[in-house]
Amino acid sequence: GAGVSQSPRYKVAKRGQDVALRCDPISGHVSLFWYQQALGQGPEFLTYFQNEAQLDKSGLPSDRFFAERPEGSVSTLKIQRTQQEDSAVYLCASSLVPAGRSSYNEQFFGPGTRLTVL
């Protein structure tokens, strides 16, 4: 089947605009993660969903960032009033079973959305 898909692949926003980034996880995957990858850096965790429940949002950098997964499948990351420091690649990953078990379950990553804020 298809892997994780993200849209749009590229987004240019003027400072102060709101943006919405979409993630379609692998069908049936329970866990969904968002990461932010700044230029020249490794990805950093933003938030985690188990089905529709957002269980960890400790990585969201400010209250301008909001994520949802209302039906437990597609997820949207929304950034309000974008700032230049929000420019990054936003990666989505999904895994089959709930995180927090004793064994690790592989996270499958999408291609990312490259956000540029002018």
Next chain:
Amino acid sequence: AQSVTQLGSHVSVSEGALVLLRCNYSSSVPPYLFWYVQYPNQGLQLLLKYTTGATLVKGINGFEAEFKKSETSFHLTKPSAHMSDAAEYFCAVTRSGGYNKLIFGAGTRLAVHP
């Protein structure tokens, strides 16, 4: 808290030469360790992982890594580099329990020249 340090942001090797990418981690609990590869404009692809058991793990494309607890290291190696290995490589750590969020290093860009 967990963290990852990758020594060398850029590594250049000749085709056919040994590839060695260094990763050291910090973790107060037994870690799960990973190497991911990222090609331009693509997502992260898992190369290999260590969770428990054998400390020498083999991955895809001829890569392997050895978990050395005493050195808190998880270096990635490949005996003979190929041009197609040119990419960005990320070491990552997580732990059992919790939400398995990955903590990544800053990455090492591998260049392979003829």
